[in-house]
Amino acid sequence: MGSGSIIIFLFLLIPLIVGFVAASKGQSSSDDYFIQGRGMGSIAAFFTVAATWWSAFAFLGSNASFYTDGPVYLTAFAWNILFGYLYYVVGKRIWYLGKKFNYTTPSDFLGDFYDSEKLRIIVALIVSVFTIPYLQIQLTGGAYLIEVASGGVIPFWMAAALFYAVIIVYVWVGGMRAVAWTDVIYGALLFFSLLFVGLYISSLVGGPTAMFEQMSQQNPAHLTLPGPEGESGYAAWISLCVITALGAIMGPQLWLRMYAVKNSKLFNLMPLLISFIAITYIGSVLISWTGVLVMPNVENADQILPMMVMDYMPIVFGSIVLAGGAAAAMSTANSQIHAVSTVITKDFYQRYQNPKASDSQLKQVSRFAILLFSIIAYILALFAPGVLVTIGLVAFGGTAQLIVPTMGALFWKNSNGKGAIAGLFGGVAVTLLFTFVPGITSPFGLNPAMWGLILNVVLYVTVSLSTAPRQQNVIDRFDRALNNFKENEDEIKEEVDDENYVVTK
Secondary structure, eight states: OOHHHHHHHHHHHHHHHHHHHHHHHSOSSHHHHHHGGGOBOHHHHHHHHHHHHSOHHHHTHHHHHHHHHOGGGGGHHHHHHHHHHHHHHHHHHHHHHHHHHTOOSHHHHHHHHTTOHHHHHHHHHHHHHHHHHHHHHHHHHHHHHHHHHTTTSSOHHHHHHHHHHHHHHHHHHHHHHHHHHHHHHHHHHHHHHHHHHHHHHHGGGTSHHHHHHHHHHHOGGGGSTTTTTTOOOHHHHHHHHHHHHHHHHTSHHHHHHHHHBSSSHHHHHHHHHHHHHGGGHHHHHHHHHHHHHHSOOOSOGGGHHHHHHHHHSOHHHHHHHHHHHHHHHHHHHHHHHHHHHHHIIIIIIIIIIOTTOOHHHHHHHHHHHHHHHHHHHHHHHHHSOOOHHHHHHHHHHHHHTTHHHHHHHHHOTTOOHHHHHHHHHHHHHHHHHHHHSTTOOOGGGOOHHHHHHHHHHHHHHHHHHHSOOOOHHHHHHHHHHHHHHHHTGGGOOSSOOOTTOOOOO
């Protein structure tokens, strides 16, 4: 086994160590295990949000997209801005209501606001089912990196198993605290490594300026829409921007991070911080388009970054970069596994199976859920392969539908549970129909989830206005809470007084 494999293996030991240290520092409560007791500091919160947001979809998928589809992935600069803005506008309110009403999952908020058990179950199913393919992305991306770093000595199936075994262990023992601590390390590594390798790799053809000059002469289609295949026009650009930002912000792993933050200061800074780290995508542009020049016709575009790194960089630097890629995959996978297990435990087991479950029982159920969803994602990675960006858009398309009832809950008083249920059913159905039914294509080249969102909004508004409103006591309770938020937004204290507004779990 080469030195590249040794560095990767050493890198995989970091989260194991951190996980056990985090477990020793945490409390025994399930609240600490699921959302770190709502006491996560701003630095840890930023890095865990950013590292969860940046996944194998971004680290490997961005390079594959630039390599095969041209510049359409440059919309990443726009969706980072949209994500940061939504994290401020939506996330800050969810954080506030989460503290006030003791929420832990997306279903807690939406089920309580709309006073609907049916909606609570539907939301829990959506976030669970559509997170699985995104888990598959992380597993596939991490396995690619280990396979390439080992020079093929470690086959894909074994690399994937190794990757997830490490995640399972440290999430199992440390919960949210272990995830957040490792994300601080991984977040810094993945951002700097991608930009560094882009500048280094582009020097193969004379640097960034020379690379763009050669691309304009030899591969001009890569520099303009609709790209070399003629399939990445403005519809794809708009779809990628909207669905990626909405799908990510509505993922259960981001909801838990909204609840876990200690105070509201981070939400005010997030638009600037997330927009700033988008410059890292410059590295992806330089890597992938240099790859078009020096390594054309790569069969699996998702492997263009690790192949370029291993062929053209010193082994030590290359392995550190691949470790950064593994960090991108691992920092999202750990969050998703933890989030889905939390949803299963809180929204199904505790609420309907064992309302009086002890902290130890809740953590035990969560750990078994971690195993279950890891196995499902592993099977999908082995038997249902696909381009990472394509899989990611399917996953994002489902969770993106939750933005409609969420925005309605925060900003529209006339909304109700029947409207939210109708909208979600219609939006998810159209998304799946256009995605998986042969012979049915999405009109105008838009991503299927865009049409899902349009139908979702129409049904949500129409059904809400034509059916009975929510109960008045529920309306009053949230009106008071949201009015208090608006009146005191700039002066919200770290601790929200929930003495009069506690939801019975």
